[in-house]
Amino acid sequence: MSATLTATEAAIRLKGVTKAFGTGDSKTLALDNVTLDLPYGELVLLVGPSGCGKTTLISIAAGLLDPTAGEVEVLGKNLTRMSGTRKVKFRGQYIGFVFQQYNLLPAMNAVENACVPLLIAGWSRARALEKATEVMLKVGLGNRLKSFPNQLSGGQQQRVAIARALVHDPKILVCDEPTAALDAASGRTVMGLIKEVALQEDRAVIVVTHDSRVYDFGDRIVEMADGKVGKISTLTPGERFEHT
Template sequence: MTATATQPAIALRGVTKEFGTGDARVTALHEVDLEIPYGELVLLVGPSGCGKTTLISIVAGLLDATAGEVEVLGQNLTRMRGGRKVRFRGDNIGFVFQQYNLLPALTAAENACVPLLIAGWDRKKAVARASELLDAVGLGSRLKSFPNQLSGGQQQRVAIARALVHGPRLLVCDEPTAALDAASGRTVMGLIRQVAVATDRAVVVVTHDSRVYDFGDRIVSMADGRIESVETRDAGPLAAQE
């Protein structure tokens, strides 16, 4: 099935996730229903241990649901297995984490082009593409800098460029501003909106950082493995100002 403009980017129906067996069984998600449209940045919020990271791991195809249906970008992940799911992830999903996970021996441009090298791109073309994205996130003058020569905010920009270099249609971010000061955190969220939010893409950001809530088009609040509320917001004017 191919995604269309009328379909949501993500559709979860009755998604349950259990870990362990017998008396040690823990239910991390309880029959979660959620739809996320294209063209939006959605914030997933809630206390530690409420199931946020488990939920985005299922959305990203890193974990399988115990029960329920998971549709992402028009594809049913519930029925997708093995190498097919790995290829789907590699082709369609970008990841940004709290820890930048940059390789210390590589320059900013080399770090950002790693997904393209893994995909078999020619190194020169891969570095050129990564350099374009680094320029787009304000690091055009730091292409040859190593991670230890960059600030935390700059390293996170490299990580964003790396996540976007292969043109993913879904960007998943887990606490991308947690290690940054307020100003750097807002800059990073502004860049995520600017570079990643488009009519054929979607962005999901797990965050505890209430300082960046106004960047979300909607805020999905979780508690005890359940969706508590979904608040729709207007982040358009804010995004234009950043």
Template sequence: MTDVAVRNAAVALSGVAKEFGTGDTKTLALADIDLELPYGELVLLVGPSGCGKTTLISVVAGLLDATRGQTEVLGQNLTRMGGARKVRFRGDNIGFVFQQYNLLPALTAAENACVPLLIAGWSRAKAVAKARELLTAVGLGNRLDSYPNQLSGGQQQRVAIARALVHEPRLLVCDEPTAALDAASGRTVMELIRKVAVQPDRAVIVVTHDSRVYDFGDRIVSMADGRIERIETKNSPGVRAEH
């Protein structure tokens, strides 16, 4: 992996491995992963349960430290980054969307969506105003003051996406964002992720078991047993990873 390749990639992993436990209980969750993901793409990470998908995105997002290997994200070497600096980097640059919406029930849609800005030190008035603007952009302009229990599953997921995007992250990481949604709502959510988050200076990684949304991916990375088995792109389908 060249320095030029690293600079031009949103994510660049070289020999990344992750082990859990010690001795007889040691488990290899990731086995020497080499992977480059460019800016401006929506990447789908697919494979059976337990194959390492969530571990991989946790390493990419700086939530877990790799046991060995190099992890470059948005031009920064997370492998050499200290804990406090990594927390700041994550808060400034990475947005998260999960299968569970994790909305606070006592807050309105706008208040939920503005939480990252409040954590970053914005005034409440400016944070709520920015959140209201983004929620309107994702089609919830008429539900700004609704509470989570007044929203459908698809609407709650859109609030969660707005919350993930409100601080304009350069990398969006989504773990099964459509799993709890019906087909129509799932496609709406994926369309929203593509429209709002896939831009020339951003990248999106979506972990999914939902084959109904595969056509939204610019690149599909298939995993098995902690390894990358296959990478398919719209331009060159069927590329098998080398081990």
């Protein structure tokens, strides 16, 4: 299937994006002229060996990192031309992040952790708690609202991190190796949630992984090697995980 999308279908468009780190002998070309469109309503897996540029690619796509060359368009806005302050606001409003490390605040309980993006956005504590509780129910943690991170398993902590990433209804969810620290069963629970709770028609979901145990959750698989995007494939319904 063709990977070309029309402007309205693409949530993220990278055009000729290059990213170099360092200079001279220590120069690394983390991304080498990458052109890629990522759609709404699909779970895109970005796969490839360690060091091939996956984290760099999603960091640029999410406006956390500026490219050395090329253009980045997210939700129809050109990030390359956006000021730093506007970019921070744009990220806070439209993008959710999940990392390998759950990065929960140890002194806050689970539902308070899930509230954080709303508190940053200026919501009252009462409204934020109400919204976060809703999302915590969706990720199956309605019975662990008041638990502290150290009272939760890795899989449960990652589910809190997913709730936190979704609490402000982002248009884009970016996950960097979300199952890398989890056992197989918890990894599949986490990917199942990303697919069933996070994925919506009007949301783009990108998951970086080299965990082949969860490849069947992807709708589209983008393979990277040496800073370049290679094969892009879509899984057939038979190959794809379907929620029952």
